[in-house]
Amino acid sequence: MIEINNLYKSYGNNDVLKNITLTVGDREIHGLVGRSGVGKSTLLRCINGLEKYNAGSLKIDGFEIQQHSSKEIRHFRKNIGMIFQNFALMERKTVYQNVALPMKCWGYKNDEIDRRVRELLTIVDIEDKIHERPKVLSGGQKQRVAIARALSLNPRILLCDEATSALDPKTTRSILLLLKEINTVFGIAIVFVTHQMSIVKQICHRVSILEDGEISAQDEVSSLFFNQPKSLTNLLGEEEPVPGEGINIKITHVENSISSNILSNMVKELDVEFSIVSAKLEYYRDTALGSLIINVNEEHAQAIKTYLSKLPIQWEVLSRESQTASG
Amino acid sequence: MTSSSYELIIKIIVPALGKTLFMVLATTVCAAILGFLMAVVIVLTDKDGMRPNKYICETLSTLVNIIRSFPFIILMVSIIPLTRFIMGTSIGEKAAIVPLTIAAAPYIARIIETALKEVDKDLIEAAKSFGASDAQIVFKIMVVEAVPAITSGITLAVISILGASAVAGIVGAGGLGAVALSYGYQNFNETLMYSTVFVIIILVQAIQTLGNFLYYKLK
Numbered sequence: 001m002i003e004i005n006n007l008y009k010s011y012g013n014n015d016v017l018k019n020i021t022l023t024v025g026d027r028e029i030h031g032l033v034g035r036s037g038v039g040k041s042t043l044l045r046c047i048n049g050l051e052k053y054n055a056g057s058l059k060i061d062g063f064e065i066q067q068h069s070s071k072e073i074r075h076f077r078k079n080i081g082m083i084f085q086n087f088a089l090m091e092r093k094t095v096y097q098n099v100a101l102p103m104k105c106w107g108y109k110n111d112e113i114d115r116r117v118r119e120l121l122t123i124v125d126i127e128d129k130i131h132e133r134p135k136v137l138s139g140g141q142k143q144r145v146a147i148a149r150a151l152s153l154n155p156r157i158l159l160c161d162e163a164t165s166a167l168d169p170k171t172t173r174s175i176l177l178l179l180k181e182i183n184t185v186f187g188i189a190i191v192f193v194t195h196q197m198s199i200v201k202q203i204c205h206r207v208s209i210l211e212d213g214e215i216s217a218q219d220e221v222s223s224l225f226f227n228q229p230k231s232l233t234n235l236l237g238e239e240e241p242v243p244g245e246g247i248n249i250k251i252t253h254v255e256n257s258i259s260s261n262i263l264s265n266m267v268k269e270l271d272v273e274f275s276i277v278s279a280k281l282e283y284y285r286d287t288a289l290g291s292l293i294i295n296v297n298e299e300h301a302q303a304i305k306t307y308l309s310k311l312p313i314q315w316e317v318l319s320r321e322s323q324t325a326s327g
Numbered sequence: 328m329t330s331s332s333y334e335l336i337i338k339i340i341v342p343a344l345g346k347t348l349f350m351v352l353a354t355t356v357c358a359a360i361l362g363f364l365m366a367v368v369i370v371l372t373d374k375d376g377m378r379p380n381k382y383i384c385e386t387l388s389t390l391v392n393i394i395r396s397f398p399f400i401i402l403m404v405s406i407i408p409l410t411r412f413i414m415g416t417s418i419g420e421k422a423a424i425v426p427l428t429i430a431a432a433p434y435i436a437r438i439i440e441t442a443l444k445e446v447d448k449d450l451i452e453a454a455k456s457f458g459a460s461d462a463q464i465v466f467k468i469m470v471v472e473a474v475p476a477i478t479s480g481i482t483l484a485v486i487s488i489l490g491a492s493a494v495a496g497i498v499g500a501g502g503l504g505a506v507a508l509s510y511g512y513q514n515f516n517e518t519l520m521y522s523t524v525f526v527i528i529i530l531v532q533a534i535q536t537l538g539n540f541l542y543y544k545l546k
Contacts, residue, residue, distance in 0.1 A: 050452060074460065080456065081456070090472055105459045105460070146453075150457075153458075
């Protein structure tokens with residue numbers, strides 16, 4: 001659906017996007033993550049032509065946006081909805097008028113607008129606020145209105161620019177659930193720009209990590225967390241404290257019946273002692289990933305490494321240098 | 328207060344008040360229309376605007392600054408030929424509308440420009456993202472959102488125009504300013520002068536109260 005090839009953009013001498021290659025499939029929720037100022041919002045705006053690019057190609061269902069007149073681009077934009085961090089609603093208009101605005105601009109008939117607005121407000125579950133002004137709504141409610149407005153022209157893609165960054169965790173979760181539902185029920189592809197990894201874990205199918213205007217990693221979300229590429233640890237910037245004595249081994253595994261017994265099986269088979277430094281289980285959309293750090297004596301290390309190598313899991317020895325360096 | 332001075336007030340101040348209100352109202356309408364057009368062009372052609380055009384934007388902006396640097400009384404005198412060309416005369420309330428409008432329009436243009444630029448940038452992007460045209464963005468979104476700020480700005484402008492209309496009295500326009508000058512300053516009739524000042528104070532209060540009322544009503 002969205003095909004980006006070797007996209008390049010600069011402001012003067014400042015390269016903001018370099019060599020971006022990315023595809024987003026029909027019905028996919030794709031996360032674009034990275035620190036502030038790495039160009040993720042700019043990339044998002046290239047998708048609906050709010051930003052121009054200098055080289056490369058960006059096609060939506062074969063439509064190369066930059067090769068068309070501004071009038072054609074305006075029509076094309078009906079296919080792409082967009083929501084923002086601070087909601088971007090008209091403060092002086094009611095919820096109803098805000099949702100109706102895109103249809104008014106495109107000259108829809110009043111009875112059609114009325115039907116569609118009511119339908120959309122039911123979908124985003126805010127029909128009781130239909131005649132309120134945005135200023136009396138909470139952040140989550142405002143974002144629901146913005147989502148209804150973004151869906152009003154029946155788009156096939158929804159672009160989210162830090163759409164939950166101004167919301168509290170509980171509201172964030174409810175908005176993410178709504179977006180997930182919109183994705184499955186209406187088959188709308190979503191591109192979600194965020195700096196919060198937790199959002200990616202909750203809704204994205206695939207994710208691209210941007211560093212300095214380049215995509216440094218791109219994968220299914222669960223594989224990304226399973227493989228833990230450098231760009232992910234750079235982004236998360238988290239390094240767990242581990243004991244200075246002995247050897248620390250980090251084990252990452254996809255949660256299932258075999259992997260959940262790794263440690264107990266290992267004890268039975270090898271008869272070794274170890275201590276658990278940390279253990280956690282996290283859900284990435286539909287997959288669960290377990291992450292363990294164990295501390296073992298030098299003498300047992302080799303046997304454990306050999307044992308782990310035979311299992312369908314990822315493991316690594318945490319070196320002390322990297323811990324102090326990144327700490 | 329004696330009955331004769333009371334009669335004088337009625338006879339002199341009431342017609343003068345009518346003339347002042349006429350000048351202020353006519354000027355406000357003309358200057359608001361002109362100022363609005365200038366503001367829209369400046370905002371559209373601004374470097375962050377929808378149709379950036381350095382030349383148009385800078386030219387208009389410089390023009391606004393030049394007119395605003397003139398003290399009103401100098402501006403009024405210096406454009407007498409233009410006033411005569413437009414109105415056929417340079418004396419009287421109708422003639423005063425020309426310099427008053429020329430002085431007020433740039434002021435109102437800046438007020439509206441600022442109000443339009445205050446409109447949420449994301450809202451404008453959102454409008455672009457659903458395919459709104461430039462005209463729709465300006466008139467259906469930016470202007471609509473800016474109405475309260477424009478209203479309170481125009482309230483300020485109306486009070487300035489009222490002040491300037493009194494100055495216009497010096498060079499032949501009628502109205503409260505002319506009364507205060509000719510009866511008060513030149514004839515030492517303090518009763519009339521202070522009555523005029525009192526009427527102007529009431530007017531300013533009324534304009535501000537109305538402006539505030541509209542602001543909260545529209546917000």
